[in-house]
Amino acid sequence: MARTHGSAQRLGAADVETRASVEHHDALRLWLRLLATTNLIEARVRALLQREFATTLPRFDLMAQLERAPEGLKMGELSRRMMVTGGNVTGITDLLEREGLVVRLGDREDRRALRVRLTPAGRRTFRAMAEAHERWIIQAFATLGAADIRRLGELLGRVKKHVRTSQGSEP
Amino acid sequence: MARTHGSAQRLGAADVETRASVEHHDALRLWLRLLATTNLIEARVRALLQREFATTLPRFDLMAQLERAPEGLKMGELSRRMMVTGGNVTGITDLLEREGLVVRLGDREDRRALRVRLTPAGRRTFRAMAEAHERWIIQAFATLGAADIRRLGELLGRVKKHVRTSQGSEP
DNA sequence: TCGATATAGTTGACATGTCAATTATTTAGG
DNA sequence: CCTAAATAATTGACATGTCAACTATATCGA
Numbered sequence: 208m209a210r211t212h213g214s215a216q217r218l219g220a221a222d223v224e225t226r227a228s229v230e231h232h233d234a235l236r237l238w239l240r241l242l243a244t245t246n247l248i249e250a251r252v253r254a255l256l257q258r259e260f261a262t263t264l265p266r267f268d269l270m271a272q273l274e275r276a277p278e279g280l281k282m283g284e285l286s287r288r289m290m291v292t293g294g295n296v297t298g299i300t301d302l303l304e305r306e307g308l309v310v311r312l313g314d315r316e317d318r319r320a321l322r323v324r325l326t327p328a329g330r331r332t333f334r335a336m337a338e339a340h341e342r343w344i345i346q347a348f349a350t351l352g353a354a355d356i357r358r359l360g361e362l363l364g365r366v367k368k369h370v371r372t373s374q375g376s377e378p
Numbered sequence: 379m380a381r382t383h384g385s386a387q388r389l390g391a392a393d394v395e396t397r398a399s400v401e402h403h404d405a406l407r408l409w410l411r412l413l414a415t416t417n418l419i420e421a422r423v424r425a426l427l428q429r430e431f432a433t434t435l436p437r438f439d440l441m442a443q444l445e446r447a448p449e450g451l452k453m454g455e456l457s458r459r460m461m462v463t464g465g466n467v468t469g470i471t472d473l474l475e476r477e478g479l480v481v482r483l484g485d486r487e488d489r490r491a492l493r494v495r496l497t498p499a500g501r502r503t504f505r506a507m508a509e510a511h512e513r514w515i516i517q518a519f520a521t522l523g524a525a526d527i528r529r530l531g532e533l534l535g536r537v538k539k540h541v542r543t544s545q546g547s548e549p
Numbered sequence: 550t551c552g553a554t555a556t557a558g559t560t561g562a563c564a565t566g567t568c569a570a571t572t573a574t575t576t577a578g579g
Numbered sequence: 580c581c582t583a584a585a586t587a588a589t590t591g592a593c594a595t596g597t598c599a600a601c602t603a604t605a606t607c608g609a
Contacts, residue, residue: 234519235512237531238419244538245416248409251541265565282588295566297589302564319574319587341406348405350540355533360408362522362530367415369521370422436595453558466596468559473594490557490604 248347255343260336265289265299266308267340270325270333273309279324281314308332419518426514431507436460436470438511441479441496441504450483450495479503 253264272288273280282300286293300323303309308329314320325333348356424435443459444451451459457467471494474480479500485491496504519527 233524233527233531234516237519237527237534238515240531240534240538241412241416242420244534244541245412247538247541249413263564283586291565292567293588294568294590298565314587317575317587319572321588344409345405346544347541348408348537349544350536351533353404355536356404356408358529359533359537360404360411362526362533363408363411363415365521365526366519366530367411367418370415370418370518373517373520434594454556462595463597464558465560465598469595485557488557488605490602492558 248344251347252340252343255339256336259339260332262336265291265295266303267333267336269296269299269303270308270329271337273323273325274330274333274337277324279312279322281320281322283320285323303329419515422518423511423514426510427507430510431503433507436462436466437474437479438504438507440467440470440474441500442508444480444494444496445501445504445508448495450493452485452491452493454491456494474500 249264256262256264256267268289269285272285280288282293282296285300286296289296300309300311304311308326309323310326311321311323314322351359420435427433427435427438439460440456443456453464453467453471456471457464460467471480471482475482479497480494481497482492482494485493522530
């Protein structure tokens with residue numbers, strides 16, 4: 208904001224500043240919109256998971272990781288894949304275990320480790336949830352055509368890559 | 379990408395299915411990318427707020443609401459604007475009050491209500507944080523030109539509007 | 550004016566997330 | 580082989596979020 212004052216009167220260096228400031232404003236607005244859109248969809252998915260399956264997004268995410276690993280995953284592996292801390296995985300696994308959807312099994316190779324696996328009931332439940340989840344997501348983006356989806360994905364990909372590479376090291 | 383496969387060979391019902399299924403896949407992938415990008419930037423902002431100002435995103439958000447309301451806001455008003463529950467606002471306000479950045483004042487018109495206000499220290503602190511925050515956001519999107527920013531905003535706006543209108547009522 | 554009802558805020562129970570400390574086990578070096 | 584360091588998982592303290600129950604006050608209608 209600010210710095211809108213003398214810009215209409217004189218061109219040159221000040222004008223570059225004006226343009227930069229407007230773009231800056233746009234960046235902030237874009238961020239708020241990105242955040243709002245993501246949060247809106249996420250809230251919808253959470254509410255539907257709750258209503259249709261009496262479950263939550265983190266539990267769904269954990270089960271999704273397990274479904275692709277029939278032999279189970281160690282807690283640490285789950286933690287890495289879900290990008291959350293180990294303590295968090297312990298808590299969610301406790302709840303899923305209590306619900307009979309996963310089991311903890313000792314790892315033969317490493318007696319410190321546990322492997323978490325979907326139970327048959329967990330696998331059945333997850334498949335139903337995954338199918339519904341995909342429908343909800345398709346619905347959320349149904350307003351975009353194939354070209355728009357590609358374009359949006361491409362733009363987001365550029366931002367993601369930029370943030371990953373440029374900011375990890377900066378002040 | 380994709381959809382380059384069977385489409386060149388034969389048209390008809392099967393082909394529509396193929397296209398639909400591939401687009402569906404694309405919607406899911408787009409959603410994961412949207413989520414990953416937002417979470418990445420948000421995590422960066424959280425980490426920087428923590429490192430530079432020893433604070434958190436919800437506290438920053440609450441203070442941002444207050445800064446635009448010099449006469450303060452009622453708890454309920456804060457709750458609506460931040461789109462979180464009243465109980466949550468109570469907790470965050472407790473912490474900010476403990477830190478001396480906001481105060482609760484009884485409302486003269488309504489003895490049930492409290493107005494929350496930034497203290498002078500809170501105002502000073504917030505201004506510094508807001509300036510840094512804007513720099514971080516500008517940096518996050520610095521890889522996009524003005525046209526890309528507009529385009530991305532426009533696509534997100536369409537998705538947001540679609541989700542807001544179409545899904546609020548559906549199964 | 551009184552009583553039913555609505556509204557403002559807090560509280561407590563719980564889910565999810567972080568971090569730091571702890572326990573158990575494995576691995577590396579001497 | 581034995582100890583020191585690394586690794587796997589859990590735990591407890593806390594922040595943030597939800598929801599439902601509660602208290603206090605306002606407001607509406609008869």
